[in-house]
Amino acid sequence: MSDLIPSYFLIIEEGDLEDLRSNIWIDDPVPAYLQAKDVTYDVDISYRGSYTRNFRKRSYRIVFIEPERYDGAREIHLNAEYRDPSLMRNKLSLDFFQDMGVLSPNSQHVNLIRNDSLKGVYLQLESVDDLFFKKRNLPSGPIYYAVNNNANFSLTREEKPKKSLLAGYKRMFGNESDDDFLHDFINKVNTTPPSKFYDEISQHLNMDTFLRWLVGAVCTMNNDGFTHNYALYRNSETSLFEILPWDYDATWGRKVDGGIMRYDYVPPGGKMNNQLCFLLPKVPELRKLYRDLLEETLETKFTINYLEDKVMSLHESLRPNVLLDPYKKRKIEIFDGEPEIIFQFIRDRSRYLREHLAKFN
Template sequence: MHRLLQIVILFILYPSLTFSNENSGQKDSLAGGRMFDADIIHEIRIQFLQCAAWDSLFVMKKERDSLSIRRYLQGNVMVDGNQYFSCGVRIKGESSFDFYPGKKKSLKIKFGEFIKKQKLDGLKTINLNNAFRDPSFMREKLYLDFMREEGLPVPRCTYANVYFNGEHLGLYLVTEEVDRGFLERNFQNKKGAFFKGEPNSTFTYLGEDQLLYEQDYKNKNESANDYTHLMELIRVINGTSGMASSDSLKIDDVFNVESCLKIFAISSLFLNVDTYNLLYPHNYYLYKNTRTKKFEWIPYDGNYALCAFSPVFNLNEAENLSVFYEHDSFDHPLTKLLFSKAEYRKFYTDYIAYLVKDKFTNRALSNEIEVLARKIRRSVYYDSHKMYSNAEFEKNIKSSIGDENDAGAFIPGLESFIKQRIKAVKKELGIKEEGNQ
């Protein structure tokens, strides 16, 4: 009743207000086109009527982390001059929340949380990422854009200057939410089993009790039967015997192996350590495509790309890390399976060879970095809440900051790291240098 009264009051005060007219007649496949394809830095203004709104957001974040209670604070949001009322806003993130100094925290905005069917350019939700540990503000953008250009199912990414109750919080990376709309746009279906890999989602076989998997694989479609499909995939990955339904299945019967290998290859080239095939078994979604009957691997989160953080390697070790590296702190049944089969190993190395010859090159990536730097430089300089100085922004484009011999204490330069990473990978795979690329 209270929400209904709010909506009525809004229509009285703003008779010309139409919450979703911008999406009328818009096909879902085009959702986000104006948000992510426009070559501009957007402006997002978040306004709350509540007193101490920031404190309330922090309380909600603690409730979510400790009690798994998910709540959004109600506020109005203006995007590029277009007003959206009664949106849901919450603080998000793990390290980007715990270790980012000051007020500039990562945020999630859900436009239809309190007013159903309200969307931004056809999108239900967007993420505002604070570029934690990235002086350049470019790592996530470069990483996600590279994979999308390779035709892989990853979130789109753009930039926005964000204001909170009139205060400029700074420059954020805006990323697409991996939700049912994302599935429809990328796979033309959205009703398959859908899971988010939480920390420790390693694909280790734990037995036949569904409860053993529910903590590490969050069911996004909330159908109890979906765990049957997930457990079948895990049995196939582990080659678990005695399970009749899985005995005759091969991994490529239930999993899009080639797409996953491409994603792992790009993660290795960019050395995004916050991924399953490197240091941390999370930051992915699994979706069972109802058209192919196979699970798809969907990565997200790229602020650690180009080794923005590693507690394990110094700079030289990171630059020269094998493309077949497996960290020994957790079991890797999926990568072990994929790298143990000759045909998959060949596909993986052939794809990496193709990338370092034609796509992941000094020339191509330096040009992209230069274009992005020109685009965001003014907004970076204007951002008084960023983690690093303007001088560190400029320096980190070319060279490292911090102690290169101390794991976790340095951040590689974008161009210098790419140059050395290409040399190391070519040497490992026996690829001849072909002039200045």
């Protein structure tokens, strides 16, 4: 086994493994043992994801029981990254957001061995929970996951009124009373006139981190990332919401099914079914701030020069492990071609975004 990435050893009794497999759509966990960094943990394990549960290589949620913390976390996610031929788009994206100054989960690749059988390369993802913010010396606050496309900051979806302004959000941490703040924020997004929008919404949303998140989502081109695949956190000291990315494997020129996505698929201002993206061009202050930040990013971070070493370092560390991965080793030629696909996407996407910068003047 290659030492370039760590190995996790998962032990599940056969009866518990059968229970886990009996209904892949149930989130109820089964007991198991996980050995990591020479420590053996009692854990609960369950499948995670939506359509990805149908894949041969499935993703897992692991909750630590005894000891109850692993590297300061009570739970981790192990993503199979099954449809990403590079196995690295999610990590590359989340690291890119961190470089952009956006709160983003830490991640690392690991080899997973279950009951002495190699299951291949997985991406370990940090859970966005109260401990996520505690580790960063940030105040606690309510956390919401955007769990479906109703999480669009709008009063409607597909021109039909939503039953609730909180539709599409699942509160993961906080109290029921915290829902009032999110309800009030979404209501103000939809009722504040453009002339007052920046001043009013700045009292509820961290505008700087929102714009940085938007630039990151637009550059990496996560088609699902505008009404789904993000988390909201309300900083209890500033009283401002912040948006965090999540699940960014379908990026850098690949679709969710692994196929090629054209560099111009996502508009330069984001998807218009996100109400904040829809309103951005109508608000002069936001429009200018966004344009300046996008232009700066295209000059500095969204470049081959900035990203080449990151991509190649990831690729080189993964390759020996991909050669052993039972689900990927027969596709090593495709894996070897992925860096150039990512680099070509950066060239094409950057050129496309530059050509459209003028619309934000």
